[in-house]
Amino acid sequence: MLVTTQPIAASHTPSHASSSLTSAVSSGRWTAAVPRRRQHSNTRRTVSKISCKRVSLVDAGTGEARVLTIEPPEKLKTTVVLKARVTDYDLSFFVETGEEKTTGQIEAKYVSNKDDFYTFEASIKVSGSFGTVGAVRLDNDHEREMFIKDVTVFPDGDESDAVSFHCESWVIDNEKNFNDDRRVFFPLKSYLPSQTPEGLKTLRQRELETIRGSGYGERLAIDRIYDYDVYNDLGDPKTTNLLRPVLGGSKELPYPRRCRTGRNKTKNVNGEFTEVRVSDNYVPRDEAFSEDKQQAFTTKFILAGLHALEVLKVLKDREASFPSMAAIDALFEDGFKNMPAPEEGGTVAGYIFSVIKDSVFDILKGDFAGMKHMLDKILDFETPEVHQSTLQIGIHFLTGFRALESEFPIVSQLDEETYGPRESLLTKQLIEEQINGVMTAEEVREIKEFCFFFHLKTYKIYCIVLTYWGNKTNQFFQNFSQAIKNKKLFMLDYHDALLPYVNLVRELSESRDNNVNTTLYGSRTLFFLTKDGTLKPIAIELTRPKNKKTGKLQWREVFTPGGSVTDSWLWQLAKTHVLAHDTGYHQLINHWLRTHCCVEPYIIAANRQLSQMHPIYRLLHPHFRYTMEINAQARVNLINAGGIIENNFSPNKYCLELSSVVYRDFWRFDMEDLPNDLIRRGMAVRGKDGKLELTIEDYPYANDGLLIWESIKEWASDYVNHYYPTAKDIVDDEELQGWWTEVRTKGHADKQDEPWWPTIDNHENLVQVLATIMWITSGHHAAVNFGQYPFAGYFPNRPTIARKNIPLEMGRQGMKELVENPEKVLLDTLPSQQQALLVLVTLNLLSSHSPDEEYLGTHVEPAWTAERGIRSAFDKFQVRMRDILDQIDEWNEDPRRRNRHGPGVVPYTLLRPCDGNPFDEKSEMEMGIPNSISI
Ligand SMILES: [Fe+2]
Numbered sequence: 001m002l003v004t005t006q007p008i009a010a011s012h013t014p015s016h017a018s019s020s021l022t023s024a025v026s027s028g029r030w031t032a033a034v035p036r037r038r039q040h041s042n043t044r045r046t047v048s049k050i051s052c053k054r055v056s057l058v059d060a061g062t063g064e065a066r067v068l069t070i071e072p073p074e075k076l077k078t079t080v081v082l083k084a085r086v087t088d089y090d091l092s093f094f095v096e097t098g099e100e101k102t103t104g105q106i107e108a109k110y111v112s113n114k115d116d117f118y119t120f121e122a123s124i125k126v127s128g129s130f131g132t133v134g135a136v137r138l139d140n141d142h143e144r145e146m147f148i149k150d151v152t153v154f155p156d157g158d159e160s161d162a163v164s165f166h167c168e169s170w171v172i173d174n175e176k177n178f179n180d181d182r183r184v185f186f187p188l189k190s191y192l193p194s195q196t197p198e199g200l201k202t203l204r205q206r207e208l209e210t211i212r213g214s215g216y217g218e219r220l221a222i223d224r225i226y227d228y229d230v231y232n233d234l235g236d237p238k239t240t241n242l243l244r245p246v247l248g249g250s251k252e253l254p255y256p257r258r259c260r261t262g263r264n265k266t267k268n269v270n271g272e273f274t275e276v277r278v279s280d281n282y283v284p285r286d287e288a289f290s291e292d293k294q295q296a297f298t299t300k301f302i303l304a305g306l307h308a309l310e311v312l313k314v315l316k317d318r319e320a321s322f323p324s325m326a327a328i329d330a331l332f333e334d335g336f337k338n339m340p341a342p343e344e345g346g347t348v349a350g351y352i353f354s355v356i357k358d359s360v361f362d363i364l365k366g367d368f369a370g371m372k373h374m375l376d377k378i379l380d381f382e383t384p385e386v387h388q389s390t391l392q393i394g395i396h397f398l399t400g401f402r403a404l405e406s407e408f409p410i411v412s413q414l415d416e417e418t419y420g421p422r423e424s425l426l427t428k429q430l431i432e433e434q435i436n437g438v439m440t441a442e443e444v445r446e447i448k449e450f451c452f453f454f455h456l457k458t459y460k461i462y463c464i465v466l467t468y469w470g471n472k473t474n475q476f477f478q479n480f481s482q483a484i485k486n487k488k489l490f491m492l493d494y495h496d497a498l499l500p501y502v503n504l505v506r507e508l509s510e511s512r513d514n515n516v517n518t519t520l521y522g523s524r525t526l527f528f529l530t531k532d533g534t535l536k537p538i539a540i541e542l543t544r545p546k547n548k549k550t551g552k553l554q555w556r557e558v559f560t561p562g563g564s565v566t567d568s569w570l571w572q573l574a575k576t577h578v579l580a581h582d583t584g585y586h587q588l589i590n591h592w593l594r595t596h597c598c599v600e601p602y603i604i605a606a607n608r609q610l611s612q613m614h615p616i617y618r619l620l621h622p623h624f625r626y627t628m629e630i631n632a633q634a635r636v637n638l639i640n641a642g643g644i645i646e647n648n649f650s651p652n653k654y655c656l657e658l659s660s661v662v663y664r665d666f667w668r669f670d671m672e673d674l675p676n677d678l679i680r681r682g683m684a685v686r687g688k689d690g691k692l693e694l695t696i697e698d699y700p701y702a703n704d705g706l707l708i709w710e711s712i713k714e715w716a717s718d719y720v721n722h723y724y725p726t727a728k729d730i731v732d733d734e735e736l737q738g739w740w741t742e743v744r745t746k747g748h749a750d751k752q753d754e755p756w757w758p759t760i761d762n763h764e765n766l767v768q769v770l771a772t773i774m775w776i777t778s779g780h781h782a783a784v785n786f787g788q789y790p791f792a793g794y795f796p797n798r799p800t801i802a803r804k805n806i807p808l809e810m811g812r813q814g815m816k817e818l819v820e821n822p823e824k825v826l827l828d829t830l831p832s833q834q835q836a837l838l839v840l841v842t843l844n845l846l847s848s849h850s851p852d853e854e855y856l857g858t859h860v861e862p863a864w865t866a867e868r869g870i871r872s873a874f875d876k877f878q879v880r881m882r883d884i885l886d887q888i889d890e891w892n893e894d895p896r897r898r899n900r901h902g903p904g905v906v907p908y909t910l911l912r913p914c915d916g917n918p919f920d921e922k923s924e925m926e927m928g929i930p931n932s933i934s935i
Contacts, residue, residue, distance in 0.1 A: 133163045134200045137184045145172045145222060145285075150862075151185065164188050166862040170285045172222045188866035190615035192723060193735050204611045208735075211284075212608045218262040219282040226284055226607040228746050229260035233275035234656060235641040237268035242641040245657060246272045253660040254750030256598050258635070259283060259628055277640065281632035284607070288629050318834050319517050319803075321827040328796060328836075410524065414496050419545040420554025424495075426524060426541050431489070434538035434560055435528055487682075487695050488529045494581040495522040495543060497662060501654050503547050508652055517803050517832075518652050525578050532898045533698040537561075540574040542806060557808050569822045573806050576829050580802040583792060584649045586784065587800070592639065593659045594672065595781040595933050596631050601747020602773055603628055609739035615723045616736055618863040619716070619770065622854055623777040626934035644842055648835045650801045669748075670756045673772040674709040674779070678702055698897045700908035701783055704888050708779045708856075708911055708929065711880040713771040718873035720767050727762040736760065740769070778856045782929040783910045789847035790906065790925055795836050804829040846935055847924050855914035855928040857881030881913040888912045 133153050151165040165185045184203050191197070196204055213225035235244030248255035261282040265273040322328050410424035499522035508516040521542040527535040543556040559574035560567070603624040610617035639645050639656055646655050671680050675692055678684035683702060684692045694702050724730050731737070740760050745752045760766045792798035807814035807825060818825050831839065857878050864870045892900050892907035900908040914928025 132197075133187070134197050135184050135186050135203055136165050137182055137203075145170050147171075148183075148185075164862065164866070168286070170222075170224075172285070186611070186613040188863045189613075190618055190723070190863055190867065191613050192615065192729070192733055193611070194729075194732065196613075200613075204613065208608065208611060215260075216262070218264070219260065221280075221282060222285055223282070224284045224286060226604045227260035227262075228257035228601070228604060228749075231255050231258055231635075231656070232265065232273065233261075233263070233277060233281075233635060234639060235268070235274060236277055237266050237274045240269075241653075243268055243270065244641045244653070245270070246274060247656060247660045248750060250750070252664075253657065254664050255660050256601050256663070257604070257747050257749065258597075258600055258631065259604060277636075279636060281635055283628045283632045287603075287626070289626060318515075319832045320834070321824075321830070322833055322836070324827070325796070325823060332794065410491075412496055412499070414499060418548075419499055420543075420556075424524060424541060425556055425558045426526060426539055430539060430558060430560075431526060434526075435489075490527040490529065490535060490682075492523075492525040492527070492578065492582065494578070494585060495524050495541075497585070497658070498522045498581060498651075499543060499545050500661075501651055501658060502543075502545055503549070504654060505651055516652055518650050518801055519803065519805050520650050521577055521581075521806075523578050523581050529696060533696065533896075534898050535696075537575070540571075540578055542574060542577060542809075544809065555809055557806070566818070569818060569826070570806065570808065573826060573829055576796075576799060576826065577802040577806065579797070580650050580799045583798045583800050584651060584655070587645065587649065588651075588655055588659045589662050591781075591784045592634075593663055593667070595776055595784065596627065596634065597659070598663075598667065598672075598748075599624075599627055599773070599777055599933060600631055601743055605739050605742040605747050609742055610735050614735055615719070615863075616739070616770070618861055619719050620773065622859055622861055622931045623774050625854065625932040626850075627777070627932055630934060638842075644838060648800050648831065648839050664750075667751075668754065668756050669769075669772065670758060672776055672780075673768065674702075674705050674775055678706075698899045700891075700897075700900045701911070703891065704884070704908065704911035705779055705783065707884045707887065708881075708913070709771070709775055711877060711884060712774050712778070712856075713767060714880070715873060715877040716770045716774060717763070717767045718876070719870060720763055720770070722867070722869045722873065724763065724766070730763065730766055731761050736766075777932050778929050779911055781933045785933075785935065786847050786849070786924050786927075787910050789840075789843040790923070793840060793843055795831060795839065799830050800839050801831050801835060802829050803832070848935065849918065849924055849927050849930065850934055851919075853918065853927075853934065854931045855918060856931050858914045858916055858928070859931055885913045885915055 136151050136153070147170050148167040150167055153163045153165075154161065165187055167185045169183070169185070171183045184207055186200070186204075193204070211224060211226055213219075213223075213227055215227060219225060219227075230246055230248030232246040232248075234247070236242035245253055247253050248257060259282065261275065263275045263278065263282075265275050268274050410426055412419070412422040412424070414422065416422050498520060502520045502522060505518060505520040509518055521544055523543070524541040525537060526539045528538050530536050538560065540559045541556060542559070544552075544554065546552060546554040559571050561571050562568060602620075606617055606620055606624065612618075637643060641653065646652055649655055651658050671677055675684065675686075678692070678694070679686065683695050683699065685695070687693050692706065696702075720730075724733075737760065744757050751757075758765050758769055760769060804825065805814070807818040810817075830836070858881075860874060864874050888909065888911070891897055892909070894901055898905065900906075909923075909926045911929060912926055918927040
């Protein structure tokens with residue numbers, strides 16, 4: 001008997017067919033889901049009706065198909081109705097065989113309904129010559145799309161021989177199926193291309209051709225076509241202030257590719273073809289958030305609500321600063337509940353909060369009830385984990401991108417003629433003075449003695465050992481491995497990355513047309529690693545380049561903690577600027593560019609080149625969940641011209657352009673795995689024994705991350721070894737090679753000629769490539785994403801923007817303002833009330849886990865369980881992750897680890913594996929590492 005499980009609204013399934021012959025009897029069971037209520041653009045209709053569907057079984061040996069048509073007794077109008085009536089149904093099957101139309105009618109009985117999935121089953125006679133079931137093919141004759149969860153076929157009615165099809169896919173109605181897109185699903189058993197059963201080879205190839213599409217025409221919301229395009233839809237070609245350059249496709253502004261929508265393009269005034277902006281970007285149908293992903297809807301609507309606020313400019317005074325630091329602290333104490341509206345004489349903060357809430361509720365309309373819990377959570381600002389200004393950059397976030405020159409003086413790589421003198425003011429003498437202030441006499445003596453024996457010039461690292469004392473003859477460091485032990489000085493370098501944009505950003509504020517209030521500097525910040533293992537900031541250099549238009553010369557100044565009250569205020573203001581630089585770099589580069597943006601091409605290429613029955617597709621699939629959807633939403637509401645990011649971060653309209661420049665100058669795939677990322681930044685070195693040695697012993701991100709990285713790599717290695725006995729099998733896998741070639745030549749086309757792209761020609765390289773992608777989508781993203789509100793929610797600690805030039809640059813008038821009211825100068829430098837509130841809501845949203853999140857080490861793909869060797873490897877992976885969890889808990893209790901344990905110190909849990917109960921009274925940082933970039 002043949003059994004199927006089917007969704008509500010849809011679907012049905014399976015089956016099997018019969019020919020006129022006899023013997024075999026198959027059972028099918030199919031499951032389908034409640035149709036989602038998502039309101040799509042004009043091209044996708046909501047799902048509410050159910051109608052018939054045909055299911056074909058495909059003989060794995062011959063490719064011969066048997067077609068079933070399932071005909072429900074009546075059409076249903078809504079999901080709710082279906083739920084209510086479905087128990088009364090006996091679905092009918094019409095069996096087709098070849099040219100023969102209806103040969104009989106078979107009833108499919110409703111079996112059960114669980115979690116909105118309805119199960120039906122039926123028994124059908126088939127020909128005795130019918131072989132192994134190798135695929136199911138589905139047609140949907142109804143007027144609405146159907147979600148097919150899974151299909152199970154029991155040949156000869158024997159459950160022990162069940163063939164399972166894990167569909168999890170939307171099947172569109174035939175009426176809309178302009179591309180003759182008859183859906184085919186393959187069983188759980190994975191095959192390399194060369195191992196494909198003969199009868200399935202054509203289907204396997206045809207499926208990939210369908211998914212690739214023709215490259216022409218506008219994509220409909222019901223499509224499942226994956227293709228590439230450049231970022232040409234961020235700006236608005238009709239509005240001067242919202243014109244933005246196309247990112248991708250040029251040497252000057254290269255960028256990873258995003259999903260092609262095929263929308264009409266218009267030529268902007270700069271001669272570039274750009275897409276018209278819409279409110280809902282296309283993503284292939286199965287990339288969309290699931291119906292029951294409540295947060296998905298919440299995410300979308302809150303982002304839309306925030307964006308609406310930006311566009312509407314609801315506040316009379318968008319630039320109003322907070323009245324006092326005490327008022328900022330008060331925000332977190334009463335959750336904004338008691339803030340009066342400005343008309344009542346209070347600050348605008350409470351007003352903004354009420355507007356945000358009203359706006360979101362208004363957009364949600366009748367859908368609010370189902371999302372109330374999530375909304376309340378996101379709009380209720382709890383006190384962030386870190387509620388103090390620390391400037392502990394580099395410990396809990398990935399920061400600092402460019403390696404410094406190993407020797408002093410520190411020199412910029414930028415053109416002196418354009419930007420001014422290249423040599424930094426952070427001199428040896430200045431650093432020595434600061435270091436002596438934070439070191440014991442014994443430490444200073446030790447370092448001086450150490451420096452006498454070794455030469456610093458051999459260093460190719462980001463952090464610099466303090467060896468300059470007495471280093472007048474360049475006779476010191478000669479042995480890197482010995483010198484590394486004493487590395488004490490670190491630099492956060494945003495000089496060369498930001499300096500080219502300083503004058504451009506300042507011009508925005510100077511022009512009344514732009515209604516922008518921001519500023520920028522190039523910055524370098526030095527930290528000293530104290531004896532207790534924590535980083536202490538000791539000097540900040542801010543630089544304004546010379547300006548050929550105005551004739552202004554370069555201005556730069558070094559700030560230190562100092563001893564006077566004036567110095568302390570200037571130091572605080574300089575820190576505010578650097579924190580804004582770091583927060584922006586974190587968001588634009590380490591978060592958006594390196595995870596969301598760079599991963600999308602891997603997903604597109606995988607779907608276009610790897611069959612759904614390919615083992616590598618099934619390894620990576622959980623790491624690609626929802627990324628294209630959240631990226632599509634980001635293009636509409638977050639990173640678009642005039643969007644939340646631009647309006648609230650220092651570089652303003654140059655935010656995304658800046659990320660393109662960093663992609664051009666620094667991003668390379670072979671540096672995206674954790675060990676190489678650490679080595680590149682000088683945070684680790686590889687010893688002679690091949691082991692990695694951390695520069696800072698207590699560096700939680702690296703400590704925990706390396707455990708996760710090694711575990712991922714071992715899982716990937718076991719997986720690859722199972723499917724590829726020899727290197728030749730890897731080289732000969734045309735789908736695998738096609739995928740990796742396309743990642744390079746199409747997805748990252750602007751960098752396709754770079755020599756550092758790895759070649760997948762042996763096990764080691766393949767494992768490294770796969771583990772890198774799995775790490776970026778899981779560990780790296782979790783580390784940079786879910787700590788945003790806990791660590792940055794208290795925005796004086798990590799402001800997104802610094803709005804006011806530092807008083808020293810402004811001359812006598814600037815210093816006069818500082819002397820008269822230093823707190824006001826600081827408050828006018830920090831984000832405005834509106835900016836702070838909008839960012840607060842955004843970070844709270846982005847730091848939230850989805851209720852249906854899948855976690856690294858706990859989520860099991862059905863295909864993995866179908867292969868004993870893979871199941872066994874995954875079991876080992878689970879055990880390792882559990883051990884890592886215990887290790888992290890132990891470290892967080894270790895009093896020697898001052899960066900993660902101590903009074904007022906937040907335990908580091910961003911890379912803590914899921915313990916199986918992510919919602920069991922845990923903070924967002926403790927829930928686990930999601931497999932994919934879904935928020
Ligand atoms: Fe994210």
